[in-house]
Amino acid sequence: MAPPLHPIISRLHLKQLRLLGALASTGSLRKASQQVALTQPGASKALQEIETTFGTPLFVRTNPAATMP
Numbered sequence: 001m002a003p004p005l006h007p008i009i010s011r012l013h014l015k016q017l018r019l020l021g022a023l024a025s026t027g028s029l030r031k032a033s034q035q036v037a038l039t040q041p042g043a044s045k046a047l048q049e050i051e052t053t054f055g056t057p058l059f060v061r062t063n064p065a066a067t068m069p
Contacts, residue, residue: 011053016046023047023059 015036022032033043051058 012050016050019043019046020050020058029059029061 015038018036019032019038022035023029026032026035029043029047030040033040036043038046047059
C-alpha cells in the first residue's frame with residue numbers, strides 16, 4: 001500500500017516539484033534540467049532524492065546515444 005500523498009509532497013522542495021513537471025513534459029533529464037536551471041548531475045541527484053522519498057523509481061532511464069546507429 002502506498003503511503004499517504006500529503007506527507008510525501010510536504011518533504012519535496014519546489015525545485016524538485018518543478019523538475020518532475022519538466023521531466024513529464026520533456027521526457028528528457030537533460031532538457032528538464034535546462035528548463036529548471038539545474039546542471040544535469042544536479043537534476044539527476046534531485047530525481048534520485050525524489051524517488052527515494054516516494055520509495056520507487058518514477059522514470060525509466062535510457063541512453064538515447066546508445067540506441068543511435
